[in-house]
Amino acid sequence: MTASWPDIPYGPWRETCSALHLYSQIVGKYRLARTPWVNHSWHATLYVNARGFTTSLVPDGPRGVEIVLDLLDHAVIGSCTDGRTARFDLAPMSVAAFHRRFGDLLRELGATAEFHGSPNEVPDPIPFVKDKAERPYDPEAVTRFFVACAAVDRVFNRFRTSFLGKVSPVHLFWGSFDLAVTRFSGRPAPLHPGGVPGLPDDVTREAYSHEVSSAGFWPGGGVDLPAFYSYAYPAPPSFADAPVEPEAAYFDTTLGEFILPYDAVRRSSDADGTLMTFLECTYRAVADLGGWDRRRLDCATGIQRQPRPL
Incomplete structure (x- = not known):
């Protein structure tokens, strides 16, 4: 066992994990909405990078936009090929609040803040804007x-x-x-x-x-x-x-x-x-x-x- 394989018991961070799952859906749905279809939905996915998960470069009109869920500094970071950047912190909040802040981040980048508004593959899905329950965020987990x-x-x-x-x-x-x-x-x-x-x-x-x-x-x-x-x-x-x-x-x-x-x-x-x-x-x-x-x-x-x- 080494530090590269840490202990990640599910129970203690279950609620944070659920929140992170839904946040990743919101980010992923932006990529899905802007990227031409690739076989087996490969155009919709996120990728591991040096700090968390990235969309890679998303085509958005004449520009490209990358969104990173930075899981070391705990922030959502957007970068645009025209040099603009924007960010907000990952912290305890509701899914609705994350959705609102992510839309603001996209608009600050000059990107298109329009994408499907409900989660997939989760039980009893609630539209993002209506999911106002406060969610925890455990940065160490x-x-x-x-x-x-x-x-x-x-x-x-x-x-x-x-x-x-x-x-x-x-x-x-x-x-x-x-x-x-x-x-x-x-x-x-x-x-x-x-x-x-x-x-x-x-x-x-x-x-x-x-x-x-x-x-x-x-x-x-x-x-x-x-x-x-x-x-x-x-x-x-x-x-x-x-x-x-x-x-x-x-x-x-x-x-x-x-x-x-x-x-x-x-x-x-x-x-x-x-x-x-x-x-x-x-x-x-x-x-x-x-x-x-x-x-x-x-x-x-x-x-x-x-x-x-x-």
Whole structure:
């Protein structure tokens, strides 16, 4: 265990996590509203950077705008390609107050403060402007969460180097509030039945238009503790019975996914290696049981300054 894998128990910061989730939705919906559609909703996501989560550069008329949720200095920071900047502090507030301040920040940048006004993929969604309950903000817990995300991002990015096929960036889906990385077999998938709470069926079906093996990280909520997951769409026969490592990993029949508690990674003598083992063996289960062409798709893990051997 090292400082790069901090303790992030979900219970003590549950309410702060919920608030941060909704704030990320507001920021993400600005990016979604301004960016042309990219396959599987990749245009909507946020990314880990050196200080928190970023939209990357969002096209907004003739200019570009970047929004950063700075989880070290605890601020929302906007920067525009014409040199303008704006910010406000992250602190205890309501979702409605965050929404108002974020709109003011966009207008200060000369950006377009128009985007969808209700959360997705949360139970009992309340329009942002009507969500006036005061929310806590625990800066120490938020920073620990960011440090954990930076560690997860590092391993996920290394994992994606050993695949020659189509593979997603490592990105934060603000709807479900999880960091994810997804590999594709290259084959079309059966039409997804839809029915994901708080997500339009056409969005879900486009996201799962092709066969996937997807892995990710939740801070909590999915299984009420910080955890990694791995699933397939469509799930191949006997996927739930596949042997996976490490020993702490298990198949959750309700979710239809393999789960590995974050603490099992954090407490291991080689946290990066333990997580990589989970990612690799769950992918192999999908690929082998699903008949993926691994000769064409797999390659050696990338090494710094060494071109991939042909």
